[in-house]
Amino acid sequence: MNDHITVFVNGIRIRIYRGMKVKHALIARDYLLYAAALEGRLAVYDDSGFRVGLEGALHDGARITTREVA
Numbered sequence: 001m002n003d004h005i006t007v008f009v010n011g012i013r014i015r016i017y018r019g020m021k022v023k024h025a026l027i028a029r030d031y032l033l034y035a036a037a038l039e040g041r042l043a044v045y046d047d048s049g050f051r052v053g054l055e056g057a058l059h060d061g062a063r064i065t066t067r068e069v070a
Contacts (some may be wrong), residue, residue, distance in 0.1 A: 005060040009033070022064060023054040033066055042066045 004015045009029040016028055022044055026034040036042040037054060044052050047063040058064075 005058065005062075007058050007061070008063040010065050016058070018060075020058065021054065022052055022056040022058060025058060025064065026054070026066070037066065041069055043069050 003017055005018050005020075007014050007016060007025050009025050010033075012029055014025055014028045016024055023034055023037075026037060026044070033042065034054075037044055043066070044054070044056075045065050045067060046052050047065075052064065
């Protein structure tokens with residue numbers, strides 16, 4: 001079994017360890033994305049358009065995007 005999975009954050013491919021969460025993927029992409037989401041300035045969505053939390057689980061090939069909160 002592979003220790004890593006590949007996820008996409010705003011279209012950019014990121015390799016993280018299996019079992020890591022949404023917050024880890026944001027940090028791996030850009031810490032400022034994580035900080036903005038933590039402060040509530042950004043929301044995170046999966047590829048089906050559902051909002052996901054920072055503690056959300058990820059699977060290999062998962063795609064998440066961030067959007068500014070109005």
